[in-house]
Structure formats: C-alpha cells, structure tokens
Amino acid sequence: MASESVKVVVRCRPMNDRERALNCKAVVSLDSDRGQCFIEKPGAAEEPPKQFTFDGAYCTQHTTEQMYNEVAYPLVEGVTEGYNGTIFAYGQTGSGKSFTMQGVAELAAYRGVIPRAFEHIFETIQNTKFLVRTSYLEIYNEEIRDLLGNDTKQNMEVRVDPICSSEEGWAGKGLLTSVVQTFSHLS
Numbered sequence: 001m002a003s004e005s006v007k008v009v010v011r012c013r014p015m016n017d018r019e020r021a022l023n024c025k026a027v028v029s030l031d032s033d034r035g036q037c038f039i040e041k042p043g044a045a046e047e048p049p050k051q052f053t054f055d056g057a058y059c060t061q062h063t064t065e066q067m068y069n070e071v072a073y074p075l076v077e078g079v080t081e082g083y084n085g086t087i088f089a090y091g092q093t094g095s096g097k098s099f100t101m102q103g104v105a106e107l108a109a110y111r112g113v114i115p116r117a118f119e120h121i122f123e124t125i126q127n128t129k130f131l132v133r134t135s136y137l138e139i140y141n142e143e144i145r146d147l148l149g150n151d152t153k154q155n156m157e158v159r160v161d162p163i164c165s166s167e168e169g170w171a172g173k174g175l176l177t178s179v180v181q182t183f184s185h186l187s
C-alpha cells in the first residue's frame with residue numbers, strides 16, 4: 001500500500017441468516033487486487049454499478065488475520081517506534097465493526113484487531129521499559145463514550161488537550177519511549 005498517512009480499507013461481511021432467509025440479493029462486489037468496491041442499484045441491473053476505490057478491499061473470504069497483517073501491522077509497528085497511530089472501524093450497525101475490532105476469540109484467524117495489536121505491542125516491548133496508554137472510545141450518533149470507563153453509558157465532553165495536541169509538547173516531555181495507541185469504535 002502507498003504510504004499516505006490516512007488509509008481507508010473496506011470490508012464486506014457475508015449475509016447473515018436473516019438476510020439469507022429473506023432471499024436478499026448481494027449488491028456489493030469487490031476486486032481485492034485493485035481495492036475496488038462495486039455497488040449495484042437494487043432492481044436496476046442494467047445500470048452500471050457505482051464504483052469506489054480504497055486502499056484495500058476485503059471480501060467475505062478474507063480473514064481478520066490477513067487484514068491485520070496488511071493494514072494494522074505496519075501502523076502498530078510504527079507505534080512501537082514512537083509514532084502515534086489510530087485504527088477505527090466505521091460502518092452502520094451490524095456491518096461488522098466489533099467482528100473486526102474485537103473478533104472471535106475461539107477462531108485464531110478471526111481474532112480481532114485489538115487483541116492482535118496488544119499482543120504485537122507487548123511482544124515488541126517485552127524486557128524494555130515502555131509507557132503504554134490505550135483508550136477505547138465509541139462514537140455513536142455524535143456522542144462519545146469511554147468504553148474503558150466506569151460508566152460506559154456516560155457521554156464524554158470533547159476537549160483539546162493543549163499539551164498532547166502539540167508535537168512540541170510530546171517532544172518536550174521526552175516521551176520518546178511512549179507507546180500511544182488509540183482505538184476508536186465508530187457506529
């Protein structure tokens with residue numbers, strides 16, 4: 001993948017039982033080699049599908065392990081070298097955000113991005129003194145909740161930290177050995 005600072009990949013989940021029972025038609029197809037996603041207009045098969053291009057496109061056969069290795073691994077590697085990194089999953093309800101981020105513990109290939117990133121970070125920093133900070137936020141209908149807080153239902157106020165938001169602040173505080181990883185979970 002090209003080295004832009006923001007990368008966007010798309011993942012398409014398989015139909016669920018309800019969708020199959022309703023005989024729903026799949027209107028999304030992907031060309032993973034080209035990172036392209038095609039969406040057909042239901043009931044208008046003669047119209048050309050709408051086409052979108054991403055930094056990566058993952059279809060129903062792709063595992064979270066593949067996604068992690070191609071998308072998250074380089075970012076987490078950067079974090080262990082002192083760069084900040086954010087991975088967030090965005091999509092409508094039921095589209096597969098938790099499946100991708102938290103995953104299925106019993107199926108190795110479908111363990112989520114978050115446990116994989118933790119394992120990756122802690123393997124890298126073992127026997128070394130590191131500060132690891134993590135936040136886990138959910139943004140839902142313009143409201144932000146701290147999923148690691150005591151009350152995960154409480155809405156958080158959005159403020160800018162004048163020290164943390166300035167690069168000088170980080171450097172001036174000598175936090176070169178910090179590992180700062182933020183996972184946001186968007187609904």
Ligand SMILES: Nc1ncnc2c1ncn2[C@@H]1O[C@H](COP(=O)(O)OP(=O)(O)OP(=O)(O)O)[C@@H](O)[C@H]1O
Nearest residue numbers: 012013014091092093094095096097098099100187
């Ligand atoms: N790639 C996938 N392969 C197989 N099943 C999937 C996949 N993605 C999602 N699912 C299944 O689809 C359902 C909805 O997924 P999930 O709960 O992750 O959605 P969500 O986007 O987090 O929803 P919400 O916003 O409501 O929390 C779950 O049963 C999940 O197991």
